[in-house]
Amino acid sequence: MQCIIMFGFFKPFEIELTLSKLGFTFLVIATVLIAAGGYIINDIIDVTADKINKPKKRIVGVSIDPRRAKFFYYLFTFVGVGFGFVITAGLKEPLYFLIFAGTAFLLYLYSRFLRKMALVGNLLVSLTVALSIIIVAIFELFPISTGIDPELKIFLFDIIIDISIAAFLINLIREIVKDIEDIQGDHVARYRTLPIILGAQRTARIASIICLLTLTLISWYTFTFLYEHKKTVAILFFGVIAPLGYVATRLWEDDKKSHFTRLSLILKIIMFIGIITIPLISQTIADAI
Template sequence: MAWLKLVRWYNLVIIFLTQLFAWGLVILPMQQHANSNLLLSAGNFFMLAVSTVLIAAAGYIINDYFDIKIDAINRPDKVVLEKRIPLKSAIVMHTVLNVAGIILALVVARRGGHYSWVLLQLVCTGMLWFYSTHLKRQFMSGNITVALLSAFTITALMLYEPALHGYISQPAIIRTATSAMPNPVWVLGVYIFFAFMLTWMREIVKDMEDFKGDAEQGCVTMPIKWGLQKSEWFTQAIGVVATLPLLQAGIKLIMSGWTILGCYTLVALVIPLIIWMIVLGKKTTQQHYHSAATQLKGIMVAGILSLIIYYIEAHA
């Protein structure tokens, strides 16, 4: 149980489901339009998804390893390293998970004939290490790094599926003599943008929550450099940038006949984000920011679930 807590098993489940939904509901249906079999068959997809989960788990371990002193101040009841898991064991497990993750990605890359693809996983492992040792304590760079890593969850699928590469230069709606279909690259691109923006917001809020411990350890996060109020304003501004395209998309979907997905976008994503931005500045307590970060994760999950509605309406 201590190991599951250390690697944030619940976040790993979300990562796996994100890739599963993107693959099963957007990429896999392309098989009927593809001239050849997809590289990401069930077996290859599973290896790539497990690779992502293993590298993410390793990232959580190394993050906690370098954050022992900060976590002892911010959340002493949740610290498991040293108390229940030896530091040496954590480092060994971090290495094993990273190596296993890269090997699995390498197998899929080899089957695709592009060893260079595995550079994405190598870059991610490097970013996770550098984030834990340096970037997390710096102004804004750590937040953006985690947001990029979150976006890479779906980007990896786009990289490892050659059938998607031909759609990059195509319009948002691909029309034929008998049908019209949303460009899968555009669909996945929307979710990449959504994941990046909301993760960026959540990371800033988590820095607000950890304000005390970060300050005592000499970190220069946004809340420490700008203060809580300015950080709230900045987070709300990011929220507006993320919400406006969703609002426009929801309205256009309804007008285009995608009524269920359009209504879901407005009710489950746009309205909760607006309420979240309004409520964010109501309090400045650690508990309030923790609750705000949790709520934002819930909105992100709601965004992932919208892929189910997309699939239903796209194949109705």
């Protein structure tokens, strides 16, 4: 995703970016390692629930023992945060280091405490997905040394925020759907997720409403700012907007675990299509200014 932003989003605007190729590589490595650490600690703490929710996909406790998994969690997290420190030190922007350290801390909080709380954990995970997009713009556009026109900075950053909001909402829907899918194991693990508190049907309908909101926002953005570029509009309509409409409809009607597993996969595909469409969206906007 970050490579798409770096090499796909910024390229049409022909601006001089802050990070060198090595610096950007460090940024990607830091992000990947911190995220990997988050996945590992989540799998360690989720062992009880995962025995029921995904018995054939478990790694911790099957392919690798919890003690070794914890070692890799610390290794990936500290090395990832270390790469973040190197980047921020090179840019002479020490406050940016808090992004890496804060994200690692929040991922731990999610796995240890917030995963068990209704909606809070879903919001946090979705926020980290959005942040993984925003962080590229922060490091490329806002360091003191950059010579980019201030108005162009704000314009590009606003577009990145728009993309991040869409990613946040789609991921939030998927996180809620996954909680419905995992309701049995989460109940055994005594988690207080939204489906356990409200029931699967009510939660699915909440997800459907969020899906319709997301569909409306993306449709408005597409037909307001990108309407002259038929190819971009067609891809977004058939690859993102229409599938979101399908998901919203099915969430109102489906009630089996296999159905929610399929919807989770569709949402993942929607996210992927949205990501690979970013360069096309960027080119469309660049051509219009």
